[in-house]
Amino acid sequence: MPALMSSFATAWKPVSRAANPRHARTSRSNPRVNARVYDSVLDTIGETPVVKLQRMAPDGIDMYAKLEYFNPLSSVKDRLALSIVLEAEAAGLIKPGDTIVEATSGNTGIAVAMVAAARGYKCVITMAEPFSVERRKVMRMLGAKVIVTPKAGKGTGMVRKAEELCEEHGWFLCSQFETDANARFHASTTGPEILRDFAGKRLDYWVTGYGTGGTYAGAGKVLKVARPETKIILAEPEAAGLIASGIEQERNGRSHAVSHPAFTPHPIQGWTPDFIPYVLSEGLDANLHDELVPVTAEEAISTASRLAAEEGIFTGISGGATVAVALKTAAKAEKGSVILAMCPDTSERYLSTPLYATIEADMNEEELEIAKSTPSYQLLPGEDPVLAA
Numbered sequence: 001m002p003a004l005m006s007s008f009a010t011a012w013k014p015v016s017r018a019a020n021p022r023h024a025r026t027s028r029s030n031p032r033v034n035a036r037v038y039d040s041v042l043d044t045i046g047e048t049p050v051v052k053l054q055r056m057a058p059d060g061i062d063m064y065a066k067l068e069y070f071n072p073l074s075s076v077k078d079r080l081a082l083s084i085v086l087e088a089e090a091a092g093l094i095k096p097g098d099t100i101v102e103a104t105s106g107n108t109g110i111a112v113a114m115v116a117a118a119r120g121y122k123c124v125i126t127m128a129e130p131f132s133v134e135r136r137k138v139m140r141m142l143g144a145k146v147i148v149t150p151k152a153g154k155g156t157g158m159v160r161k162a163e164e165l166c167e168e169h170g171w172f173l174c175s176q177f178e179t180d181a182n183a184r185f186h187a188s189t190t191g192p193e194i195l196r197d198f199a200g201k202r203l204d205y206w207v208t209g210y211g212t213g214g215t216y217a218g219a220g221k222v223l224k225v226a227r228p229e230t231k232i233i234l235a236e237p238e239a240a241g242l243i244a245s246g247i248e249q250e251r252n253g254r255s256h257a258v259s260h261p262a263f264t265p266h267p268i269q270g271w272t273p274d275f276i277p278y279v280l281s282e283g284l285d286a287n288l289h290d291e292l293v294p295v296t297a298e299e300a301i302s303t304a305s306r307l308a309a310e311e312g313i314f315t316g317i318s319g320g321a322t323v324a325v326a327l328k329t330a331a332k333a334e335k336g337s338v339i340l341a342m343c344p345d346t347s348e349r350y351l352s353t354p355l356y357a358t359i360e361a362d363m364n365e366e367e368l369e370i371a372k373s374t375p376s377y378q379l380l381p382g383e384d385p386v387l388a389a
């Protein structure tokens with residue numbers, strides 16, 4: 001843990017693996033026996049489980065998913081939000097009662113709002129119009145103000161709005177795309193968690209996508225040094241092949257100057273904004289990945305759906321995208337290979353998105369047949385409800 005984090009009274013303390021009840025949950029013992037009381041919800045961030053795919057992996061390949069939706073606000077971004085706020089406090093940039101601001105497609109805003117609530121800050125989030133409405137509601141539930149920016153302004157618009165608000169009101173901007181606190185936290189938590197979970201075991205491939213690039217740059221750096229034999233596979237939406245294009249990002253200092261020319265909108269929320277973030281570029285400059293693999297929205301959505309229905313792994317579109325790329329990797333890997341894919345957030349955050357387009361609220365034909373197969377309590381379309389037969 002970075003020294004600065006241990007310097008305050010109520011600083012975040014990592015929970016040891018043995019004491020973390022999450023790991024007890026995966027055992028067959030009664031999880032309540034190992035129940036533990038936390039000082040703060042922030043103490044439950046990280047230490048996410050790694051789960052083996054039981055049905056989707058091809059024969060002879062072991063596939064695992066690291067489930068970041070086990071974080072308290074159900075995404076990998078809880079790590080980033082905690083890191084930014086703790087580092088800013090330690091540097092004397094913020095004190096409780098101040099306002100913290102971020103531009104976000106959702107998960108970061110939810111995480112920042114949670115950390116703000118837990119540590120006594122006000123929170124303002126800017127968010128572009130197309131992102132799912134339930135995310136806005138969750139942030140407001142956590143006490144944040146959500147400022148919605150026009151769709152035409154893309155990701156850049158919401159970032160510019162956040163910067164402008166901070167300049168005008170003297171608020172603190174989290175700068176998830178530029179801050180060193182982002183990859184640093186993944187280097188001190190996510191990466192070491194993977195090393196520990198695969199200590200003494202094979203790990204041939206680690207698959208991740210990128211939003212800010214914090215997971216890739218931070219955990220990737222640690223894996224590269226400690227497990228040089230592990231191939232790092234970086235996934236990118238086919239519709240937004242920013243890295244694949246080879247075109248450099250124009251910057252003003254750490255922030256981006258213009259939208260990247262290779263960007264077109266894609267539904268893999270949380271992944272690949274319309275620019276190459278500075279945090280990501282540091283990982284790219286260090287040549288962390290061995291392969292860059294494109295993935296389509298259809299592959300992402302169908303794989304997220306399969307993970308839910310066939311494995312009970314309830315991850316969002318980006319988790320589906322990462323596992324889709326892990327499956328492509330598995331298809332050409334030698335027998336006996338071990339693959340780990342990151343699942344950044346929960347499926348539940350996507351109820352109003354294309355992920356749920358084919359999921360109906362009403363009963364389908366098959367369900368109606370089941371309903372009719374016994375006489376009582378039938379609710380059939382166009383017919384009077386039947387109670388007891």
Ligand SMILES: Cc1ncc(COP(=O)(O)O)c(C=O)c1O
Pocket residue numbers: 075076077107108209210211212213214215216269270271316318319344345
């Ligand atoms: C849903 C989702 N998937 C993936 C990511 C990628 O994480 P990172 O920002 O560490 O690259 C994010 C974060 O932006 C996210 O919200």
